[in-house]
Amino acid sequence: MQTRDDIFHTLRDALVELFELDADRVTLESNLYQDLEIDSIDAVDLIDHIKRQTGKKIAAEEFKSVRTVGDVVEAVYRLVQAAA
Template sequence: MQSREQIYDMLCSILVDEFEIEPADISLDSTLYDELDLDSIDAVDLVIKLQQLTGKKIQPEEFKSVRTVNDVVNAIDGLMQQ
């Protein structure tokens, strides 16, 4: 079971390594599409990477409402609770 902090750290690593986002630009309040400049293809790549790391199947509809880094942390935390 991962803590929310561990999930956040994992997510930050993905955003930095895979999407070349500056660590200083990432916070819980950062919006994925506006501030971090991800597009829909990046979002799909992010979901795939999160599935690989968590070993959990992520339903696309669960991620449709995700807008911020905190939303992603909440979604992954919820998946890990199942």
């Protein structure tokens, strides 16, 4: 998971698997809370899933600022780049 595109595809697959979403609904512009109907409990599950995939945890404070799938991709990208 190095490029933003790789991160997006992995994230989309996770959202489809974890929350039974239609893959077509998951775009970089999709709002996690309004478009995809992810609640705070789901967000914690998503953070945990990202940690298992990357070995790194996104800080809860940083995750509070994400609104779209693209925001999550950027947060994960920064996380893996900082570790590289």
